[in-house]
Amino acid sequence: MAEIEFPPMIDGHVHVRGVEDSANLAARLDATNAVQAGIACQYQDLAFNTNPAGFVLKAEHPGRFFLLAGLEHAGLLYGADAALPPAEQAGLLHAMGADGIKLLASKPTGRRRLGVPVDGPYFEPFFKTCEALDMPLLWHVADPEEFWEPERLPAWAREQGWGYDSSYVSKEDLYQETEHILERHPGLCVVLPHFYFLSADLPRAESFLTRFPGAHFDLAPGIELFYNLSRDVDRSRDFFIRFGGRILFGTDILSEHTIAEARHRAGIVYRFLAGDEAFRVPAGADFLLGPPEDGLIRGLNLPGDTLHDILQANFQRIYGGTPRPLDTDRARMECLRLAAIEAEVRGRPIDQTEGSRGARLL
């Protein structure tokens, strides 16, 4: 296969591992022609997060990176002194220039770790604040249904500890909790990654998007979403044209991927949208995409205006055309707050924490 030539795209869902990895991520996004990107900050055991790395990227590349900041739950989990309630964190993050917030509290592992539902009192002031501040959420809810079925669990998922027995909340309960929030806060703008794990049930996806106008799906693999949507290409194509204003390009590219792996990821999503051929996951793709023999992906051959919406325009409508400017003084203070949490929770010297390293770089 010839090398794919990517048009300019906005990658709404990428990750950076730490403050030293910003150049690696930027190089991977150069290789996929991602002219802008949303940095979804990850979590360390949900106690603290990789926001310092997001601040560094935003400061180094003004105009390119949108920061979808993480929360810390060190108060709930450890009673840490420097911890803050989620609503206060949202206000602070907004004031320092974050463009949105990444939530992991509704992934089954995160939900179990925290032990509280998102529709309970712990999170309620947070959602209210985000609605009032117009802060969009990149909100991971549930996982593919096969993760709850041991006999259908893919090997790459088992290796990550993503197989769920009855001690985990069910997929249905996670959807219920999410819908309660969207009903209570109709002004919230949310992007639900991985097609909200509804790719095997388009009628349900359709009724969900119709009921909740502030909800969007992203296309970050979840490789199963491409297999599911390839089963009936005509039906999927109709869906994508009809809801083209609600679907966002994303890849889940990590700073630790190789350049080739990053191009394979972006290539799968892009060829699915723009191409008209059947293809397989390339042999050199990263482990979480599974092996080529898992199935065929068929291109939807979408019209140009739908493609433009999905590759760029929807992201800009939700998050703005340019990233909000970073207030580096506030960001540095936030790094030091996270450093204090990491030092307390991990028993680490404060100058060896990610937060301290981030503060030094800002």
Ligand SMILES: [Zn+2]
């Ligand atoms: Zn992700």
